[in-house]
Amino acid sequence: MAGYIAAVIGWRNRVLAVDFGASVFFMVLAVLCLAGGSIIGVKRRRLLTQAILTGVPELSEQEYPGRLLTEGIYGVVRHPRYVEVTLWTLAYTLFANHLSAWIVWAFTLPALWLVVLLEEAELRERFGTEFEEYCRQVPRFIPRRKA
Numbered sequence: 001m002a003g004y005i006a007a008v009i010g011w012r013n014r015v016l017a018v019d020f021g022a023s024v025f026f027m028v029l030a031v032l033c034l035a036g037g038s039i040i041g042v043k044r045r046r047l048l049t050q051a052i053l054t055g056v057p058e059l060s061e062q063e064y065p066g067r068l069l070t071e072g073i074y075g076v077v078r079h080p081r082y083v084e085v086t087l088w089t090l091a092y093t094l095f096a097n098h099l100s101a102w103i104v105w106a107f108t109l110p111a112l113w114l115v116v117l118l119e120e121a122e123l124r125e126r127f128g129t130e131f132e133e134y135c136r137q138v139p140r141f142i143p144r145r146k147a
Contacts, residue, residue, distance in 0.1 A: 004107065018098065018099035018100075019097070020097040020098065020099070021097060022097065023097055026094040026095070026097055027094070029094050030090075030092075030094035030095045031091075033087040033088070033090050033094065034087070034088065036087050037083075037084045037085075037087035037088040040080050040083055040087070041084050043072055043073035043080065044073055044080045044081055046072060046073075047071065047072050047073065048069065048081065068123070068127045068130055068131060068134060070138070074138070075138060076138070076143045077138065077139060077140065077141055077142070077143055078120075078134070078135065078138050078139065078140050079116055079119075079140055079141060082112045082115070082116055083141050085108075085112065086108070086141075089104070089105050089108050090105060092105075093105040116140065120135075
């Protein structure tokens with residue numbers, strides 16, 4: 001992160017000076033990304049509560065037994081929260097259509113990928129074969145067509 005900040009400071013005038021201008025096509029895509037991210041967010045919040053997000057089940061296993069979320073949106077994709085973040089940040093990038101926004105979005109994707117890999121390792125350790133079976137049935141990010 002420090003290297004990224006140093007690079008941005010060094011290149012900020014060149015990067016911030018590049019504005020690709022408004023594009024109706026990109027605006028429409030941005031609205032679609034916002035809508036998709038919002039729909040996923042509503043469905044995700046029904047199952048992934050604030051208590052789960054803050055780690056309460058891990059701290060108090062007797063009071064809040066942890067369980068693997070496999071229903072609802074989690075039966076369609078394994079990581080709806082990261083799909084939501086990707087769509088929201090892409091929507092901003094499309095609206096802004098500025099080099100700096102595209103660079104931030106490009107750095108967001110590998111960062112989220114790393115978080116997903118770490119989270120899946122933790123879930124694999126915690127839920128074992130139940131998580132392995134879930135991984136075989138449900139894709140990470142892009143839903144499969146139902147046969």
